Amino acid sequence: MIFDRIKPLSAILAAAEKKSLHRSLGAFQLMLFGIGCIIGTGIFVLTSAGAQKAGPGLMLAFVIAGAVCVVAALCYAEIASMIPVAGSAYTYTYATMGEFLAWTVGWALVLEYAIAASAVSVGWSGYFTGTILQDTFGIVMPAWLSAGPLALGGAPGGLINLPAMIIALLVTWLLMIGTSESAKVNAVLVLIKVTALTAFIAITLTSSEFDTARFNPFLPAGFFGGWGSGVGAVGAAATIFFAYVGFDAVSTAAEETKNPQRNVPIGLIGSLMFCTLFYILVAAGAIGTIGGQPIMGPGGVPFPAGSEELARQCAMPQFADALVCSNEALAHVLREIGFGAVGNMLGYAAILALPSVILVLLYAQTRVFFVMSRDGLIPDGLSKVHPRWKTPYVVTAITGLVVAIGAAFFPVGQLADIANAGTLYAFGMVAVAVMVLRKTDGARVRAFRVPGLAIIGPLTVLGCLFLFVNLPAGAMLMLPIWTGIGCVIYLFYSRSRSHMALGNVEVHEPELAEIGPDIPGLSNKGND
Template identity: 80%
Template sequence: MILDRVKPLDAILATAQKKSLHRSLGAIQLMLFGIGCIIGTGIFVLTAAGAQKAGPGLMLAFVIAGAVCIVAALCYAEIAAMIPVAGSAYTYSYATMGEFLAWTVGWALILEYAIAASAVSVGWSGYFTGTILNEFMGIYLPQWLSAGPLALGGAEGGFINLPALVIALLVTWLLMIGTSESAKVNAVLVAIKVTALTAFIGLTLTSAYFDPDQFNPFLPAGVFGGFGTGVGAVGAAATIFFAYVGFDAVSTAAEETKNPQRNVPIGLVGSLLFCTVFYILVAAGAIGTIGGQPIMGPNGIPFPAGSEELARQCALPAYSSALVCSDEALAHVLRQIGFSGIGNMLGIAAFLALPSVILVLLFAQTRIFFVMSRDGLLPEGLSKVHPKWKTPYVVTAITGVIVAVAAAFFPVGQLADIANAGTLYAFLMVAVAVMLLRKTDPDRKRDFRTPALWLVGPATILGCAFLFLNLPFEAMLVLPIWTAIGLVIYFVYSRGNSHLGRGIVEVVDDVAGEETMIPIHPDKPRD
């Protein structure tokens, strides 16, 4: 049977039980932690792409994406508190739905984190070229060195996004040699991000340039642009869902939280609601001051974000200052309304903060790869640890090169859509896993129980599926193609080399680096 290999949950929890983490976090601390994890990449990078898809309806898009995230977060919290070990949704699936489906989830997570890191690299490139080079140094990189090629929708005249390539390789090198973020440095970067966006909201909403007429029409492409089009408020929600990724970090802190039944949902829902309101105010400030209407094609549908057609329109004088044409949207808005100095400071904030996001995404991707390799599903040479640096340098180097190449040749909006496809699939499977565990193991200790799971679980599944079907058709197509490649690898290599299939469960602790080796009883059938 293809679905028979389920990793024993007791074996997975054996490692987690060795931890003695102190429960010290309260609801407010969790909420602040979540806000710091969520705010960053998406709002700095994808505001222009979202406006091109939905116009002022971008504000509604943030509400739709935030609502899906809230129900997904509640599902994530229960299972993360139960299984607080390495591997994220991959490990959860392994313990509930078996190796085959766990493989598809892990394979999707590899895509998600790698492509997301590429998207952030491209976003960083926009702020680096626009703020650091153009505004401060008076250096203007030629288009062919600062944008991806036309293939698959790059910017006109582009050949390679050199800054994105360089930052991805630099962060990869730092990760390989073992350089980790300092908690204090990260806290400073979070403070810089939140302060910069708060200043943006205050300056734009109180500006003399703010004009309510800029919001008319509010939904130029409608609420629902149609499956596979990626436009309208729902299509924009499918893209800017990327702006919320990171909330799952809150759920991983469940075992360190005082009274998790009360404080975890407050932390999760509170941080998501705060960020949703924050994002809506940022969108309102940007659109209300310089406008955010999409550039329409001849058929009355917005040109695809990052497309050759949009690049041609943006090159025209009439659209040169449009929000939807900017690679550094928020800094651009402030410059347009007379706050160039503060706009440049906001650009510097993004320039400083985004590399840390790339590092976290690359770290997460390589650790998923690492755990799958240690399970025998990928060649074990990939999990080789460097004798000096003590990091999985082989898989980190491979991942970094792929991330850098994708960043060099693809536009940010397209990368975000592809990353979201993998994320939405993983979140959907987490909701399925939570509901399955409630049926198959109802007596298991749960530090946090998802409230009204009969409603929240199906809402997560339907919400993730709905957003997936509203991604651009090309982005939707990437996931099944990637999955098909993964299935070939699974049946050709992974299934025969799986440790579980060979009768051994190996658990790698993500904190202590300890292993638990548990043989499966030889009298029981394994395959």
């Protein structure tokens, strides 16, 4: 039977039980940690794509995406406190539903991390070409060097997003040779991001340009845009979900939290609620000052974000300054209302902060690959450790090349949608894993238990499914196609070579601790 191999939880916990974690974190510390993890790429980069899908309804989209994250976060908190080992959703699934489903989750995480890193690279490119080159040095990069052909749908001038490709390759090189950075530097990066967004909110909401009339109509594309359309408030929520990913880093801190039953939900829900409010205020400031109505196509349906049609419309003079056409939305808003210097500072903040997010995403993928290799599901050679750099340089190089190619040829909105498809699948499987463990191993000690799991668990699964079916059709199709490829690899290679098939279920966690150095922004985990 294909679902017959469930790794014993006792084997997975063998290494974790050797460790003793000091409980020192309180609720407020967890909230600050969560805020630092969540705020970043999504809000800096995806504001324009979200506005093109939902218009002013982007604010409602943040609420919808945040609500799904809250219930998913609670499930993550329980299972992470039970299984505090590497591998995340892949490991959780292996312990509850077996090797095959675990493989599909791990395979989805590989897609998620790589595509998310590409999306962040494209977002960085927008701020680099706008803030550094154009507004600081007066250099206008040709369109054929700053946007890939798939971003412009083959429109004249689009060839490759060179800055995005270069930053992806540069970060890959840094990760291969090894870098180190203190927690203080990471804290400075978080402070830069939060300060920049706080300044944006204060300036825009008090600006004389702010006009509530710009919020009408509030839902120009409706609440539901239609299955597979990726528009409307729900379609925007499916894209904006990218702005919240990273909260699961808080759940993994359950083992180091004082009174986790009380403090973990406060930290998780508090940080998510703060970020949701923060995001709504950013969206309100942007839309209220320069407007955020989508550019409509035939039948009153917004042109798809990142499409050829939208690119052609944005090239027209009447839309040149539109929020939905900007590659550096927040800095663009400030320049439009006369705060060019502050806008450039915000751009600098994004340029400084985003490379560390790319690095963390690439690092996270090497962790998943390493765990899968340890389980015998992928060749050992892929996770070979360099003798001098002490990093898994082979898989890092391959991953970095794929990330660079994606960043060079795809727009940020499409990349975020594809990454979200894999993330939503993994989150849904975590909720199922929690429910399964309550049935199969209910007596095991849990540092945190989801209150009302009979309601929260199904809500998480339904919420993830709800956002998934409101992604654009292309993003939805990518997951089953990618999963199909993975299934072929599993059936013809991995299944016969897995350590479970060979009767080896030991866990050697120290291997993971030995690879790689301290990573910049590692505490700033996820897509940010």
